[in-house]
Amino acid sequence: MSYSHKEHLHRFACWTAARAAQRGWGGGTTTTIIAALESTGFREKLSDIYQSSPTAAEFDQWHAERVGELTLILVDKLSKPQQNIYGRVAKIIAIYIKTVYVSQYPDAVLSKVAHPPIDGILLKEVKKKTHLKYPPKLGFHWSTFDAEAYQTALNYLREVNQGKAFWEIEEFWKATDAQNE
Template identity: 35%
Template sequence: MPYTFNEHLHNYAVWAAARAVARNFTNTANVKSAIEKTELRSLLDSNEKFSIASFDQFHRETAGKIIAHLKFIDNELGEKASYGRAAKIIAIYIKTAIVIRDSGMSNLARIAHPPIDRILLTNANKEHKKLGLDRYNWTQLSENEYFELVEKLRTIEFESFWEVERYWSPIQAE
């Protein structure tokens, strides 16, 4: 079987997603296994036009599959597999495989949730205190808390949702 660009992109996106959630959580093999139980990879070959509502539904289903698979692998790991961690896996995968590939211009690139972490929330809170973004801990978010947070982030005016990452800094991530 030939090694295609999409295979290459998938492998890199898996690795990036695993690295983003690895600390005090799990390894790349478990994240790869969980991702491959979802339809994330099919997005590489898809031209599906998502609405915000249909993407949010896709996100819920995908996160549910990730969490269920991590629980299947190891119940203790499953207990640490919050919706926030699953969301970070999804966001980093999509950012790596779709948003960057499409120069942020495709339908999915414009509406997909950005990776949410402490750095983004702390920095965004400095300019948008009324949203109370500093009260969230991304590793502990339930599904309801996650979507409450996403709705707050959507109130920040951007053309594309990925632009909210202006509040994230690679220097602060060190």
């Protein structure tokens, strides 16, 4: 096997995605998360959606399907599988896409519609710095979001973003604000 840049980027994206979502997630190890990504053919499915230049609605459907696939694999590996894991799996997907596509191709259609990594830092800063009313009962604990809470957060962030490339919402996210997370 020759070690290509594509393989290098895939490995790095798997690692960054796993590390971003695993803190405090019993059984959600880097090895487990990477195995789930690879066993579902995530890289190939992502390449397909990238090539298709999806609308936001098409991406949302694709995303929900990937969350479902990854959840089925991961739930059996977790020490507390009854917890909502939608937010964590969504973050895995977002970080992987950000690493592989958004960082390299910010003007690509996928980069414009892909969900940003949603976490407490982003949500708190958006709430603090915008005039839009924060969704009641949403909270900031992204790691416990179910599909409904995730969609509520997504809708709120889209409203704040006002049709710009979705990665641009991350102007509100700063790693230095991580102590708030």
